[in-house]
Amino acid sequence: MGFAEEHLIPLVDDGLGNSAYLVDLGDGRALAVDAARDLRVLHAAAGRRGLAVAYAADTHLHADFLSGAVQLGHDTGATVLASAGGRRAFPHTALADGDEVDLGGLTLRALATPGHTDEHLAYLLLDGDRELGVFTGGSLIVNSAARTDLLGTDRTEQLARAQHRSLKRLTALDDGTAVWPTHGAGSFCSAPPGAERTTTIGAQKRANPLLAAPDEDAFVRQLTGSLGSYPAYFDRLTERNRRGPAVLTAAPALPALAAAQVKDLLADGGHVVDIRPAAAYAAGHVPGAISIPLRDQFATWLGWLLPDDAPLAFVADDGQDPGEVVWQAYKIGYERLAGRLAGGMDAWRAARYAQATTDFVRADRIGRRPYVDVRQRAEYAAGHVPGAVHVELGSLSSHVADAPTGAVVACGHGERAMTAASILERAGHTDVAVLDGGPADYAAAHGLRLAEGTEDTGS
Incomplete structure (x- = not known):
C-alpha cells in the first residue's frame, strides 16, 4: 500500500503524557501500538474509519498504565505482539531482535532497544525497503530518552548505558524516518516539557541534547542526573502487565452509595476521594477525605497517593462523569471502587454528619x-x-x-x-x-x- 501521513492516528493521553497509535493498514484492518486499557478513544477512532484492530503491539512492559493489548485480543481478535524477553503470561506472538511481521503490504520489524526496560522493543514500520517510521516507546523520545531507574537504583546506570547503545542504533536509521514515541510531555517516564510528541531521526540528531553527549559516560551522567521522582504505582504495574490485565466483558460502573455507607467505609479502613474542584472541597467536605480533583492528572495522583488494595468511595459534583472516574482508575489498576456518594455533599449534610472546611x-x-x-x-x-x-x-x-x-x-x-x-x-x-x-x-x-x-x- 502507499503509506501516507493520514494512515497514522496518534491517540494522546494528556494526563499520563503518553501516545498510543492506530495505523490504518489500508484493507479495513489496523495495528494498535501501546494501547492503554481505556480503549474508548481507540475504538472510536477505529470505528470512524471502519477499521478492525488486527494487531496490538506493546513496546515494553509498561509501568505507568495497564496495557490494552489483552483486551483488544478479546474484543477484536487482535494478535498481540510483544518482546519474547518479557515472558508475558498470556497468549501473544513473542518477538526477538530482527523478527518481522507481515501486516499485509507493510512490514513491522522488531528492534531490541533495552534501557527503559530490559525487554524493550522498538518497531520499525517498513514499506518494502523504505523506512516509514519507528515506534520507539520509551527509548528515543522527543529531545530526550525515557528514565532507566524503574527496575531499581542498582540497575539505573547499567540500563542507562544500554539506553545509550539503543539510541545510537536508532539514530543509524534514515534521517527522514519518523519517530513515534509513547512517552511525551507530562510523562513521569521522563520526558521534557514541550508540545511536540513526534519527530524524525534527523531532527533528533540536531536537537536532542542527550545525543550531543560526547561519550557514553557523559550520556549516563546527563540522563541519570535529570531523573526526578515518579508515582508509587509504577512499582506495581510492570508485573501486572506481565501477567496480563483481566479482560472486561462490560464497562465497569460506579454504584451509588448512601451517606451511611460512605461513613462506614471510611471507618472500616477505606478511603474517600473527593473529585470536586478545589474550591468546592474547601467549602465543605467529608472529614478524612482526600482531595484529588477530576482532571487530566487524576490517575497519576490517585496512583501516587492511595493504595490499590483498599476500597475507594468518591464524592462528586453534579455533572462530573462517574465513567471518567472509573476508567482513569482502571487504567492504572485500581479496581476496588466501592461507589460514589449519592446526592454528593448535600446528602452528607442531610444525614447530619459533620463536615470539614479548608x-x-x-x-x-x-x-x-x-x-x-x-x-x-x-x-x-x-x-x-x-x-x-x-x-x-x-x-x-x-x-x-x-x-x-x-x-x-x-x-x-x-x-x-x-x-x-x-x-x-x-x-x-x-x-x-x-x-x-x-x-x-x-x-x-x-x-x-x-x-x-x-x-x-x-x-
Missing part, C-alpha cells in the same frame, strides 16, 4: 505565614518563595511533620496544594490554608523576589 485564600488576602511548596523538584528549582519548605506532594504522607504550624500550602495553581492540605488534615493538621494561586502571586503580594535552586528544608 481555608482557600488568594495571595493578597493572606498574611505572612510559613510557606510549604509541594511542587516537583524541577518546578521548585525554577522559582520558589524564599524560605519555603519544599516537600513534593508524592512524598508528603511520609513527611507530614515537616509542615510547620499555621502553614500556607501551595503549588502552581491550587489543585495539588488542596490535595496536600487534605493529607495534612487527615494527619491532624487543622490549621493549614491553601494558596489560591502560585509562588509568583504570593511573592508579588508580599514584595518578594522568587529564589532559584534546590536548597530547601524538605524532602
Whole structure:
C-alpha cells in the first residue's frame, strides 16, 4: 500500500503524557501500538474509519498504565505482539531482535532497544525497503530518552548505558524516518516539557541534547542526573502487565452509595476521594477525605497517593462523569471502587454528619505565614518563595511533620496544594490554608523576589 501521513492516528493521553497509535493498514484492518486499557478513544477512532484492530503491539512492559493489548485480543481478535524477553503470561506472538511481521503490504520489524526496560522493543514500520517510521516507546523520545531507574537504583546506570547503545542504533536509521514515541510531555517516564510528541531521526540528531553527549559516560551522567521522582504505582504495574490485565466483558460502573455507607467505609479502613474542584472541597467536605480533583492528572495522583488494595468511595459534583472516574482508575489498576456518594455533599449534610472546611485564600488576602511548596523538584528549582519548605506532594504522607504550624500550602495553581492540605488534615493538621494561586502571586503580594535552586528544608 502507499503509506501516507493520514494512515497514522496518534491517540494522546494528556494526563499520563503518553501516545498510543492506530495505523490504518489500508484493507479495513489496523495495528494498535501501546494501547492503554481505556480503549474508548481507540475504538472510536477505529470505528470512524471502519477499521478492525488486527494487531496490538506493546513496546515494553509498561509501568505507568495497564496495557490494552489483552483486551483488544478479546474484543477484536487482535494478535498481540510483544518482546519474547518479557515472558508475558498470556497468549501473544513473542518477538526477538530482527523478527518481522507481515501486516499485509507493510512490514513491522522488531528492534531490541533495552534501557527503559530490559525487554524493550522498538518497531520499525517498513514499506518494502523504505523506512516509514519507528515506534520507539520509551527509548528515543522527543529531545530526550525515557528514565532507566524503574527496575531499581542498582540497575539505573547499567540500563542507562544500554539506553545509550539503543539510541545510537536508532539514530543509524534514515534521517527522514519518523519517530513515534509513547512517552511525551507530562510523562513521569521522563520526558521534557514541550508540545511536540513526534519527530524524525534527523531532527533528533540536531536537537536532542542527550545525543550531543560526547561519550557514553557523559550520556549516563546527563540522563541519570535529570531523573526526578515518579508515582508509587509504577512499582506495581510492570508485573501486572506481565501477567496480563483481566479482560472486561462490560464497562465497569460506579454504584451509588448512601451517606451511611460512605461513613462506614471510611471507618472500616477505606478511603474517600473527593473529585470536586478545589474550591468546592474547601467549602465543605467529608472529614478524612482526600482531595484529588477530576482532571487530566487524576490517575497519576490517585496512583501516587492511595493504595490499590483498599476500597475507594468518591464524592462528586453534579455533572462530573462517574465513567471518567472509573476508567482513569482502571487504567492504572485500581479496581476496588466501592461507589460514589449519592446526592454528593448535600446528602452528607442531610444525614447530619459533620463536615470539614479548608481555608482557600488568594495571595493578597493572606498574611505572612510559613510557606510549604509541594511542587516537583524541577518546578521548585525554577522559582520558589524564599524560605519555603519544599516537600513534593508524592512524598508528603511520609513527611507530614515537616509542615510547620499555621502553614500556607501551595503549588502552581491550587489543585495539588488542596490535595496536600487534605493529607495534612487527615494527619491532624487543622490549621493549614491553601494558596489560591502560585509562588509568583504570593511573592508579588508580599514584595518578594522568587529564589532559584534546590536548597530547601524538605524532602
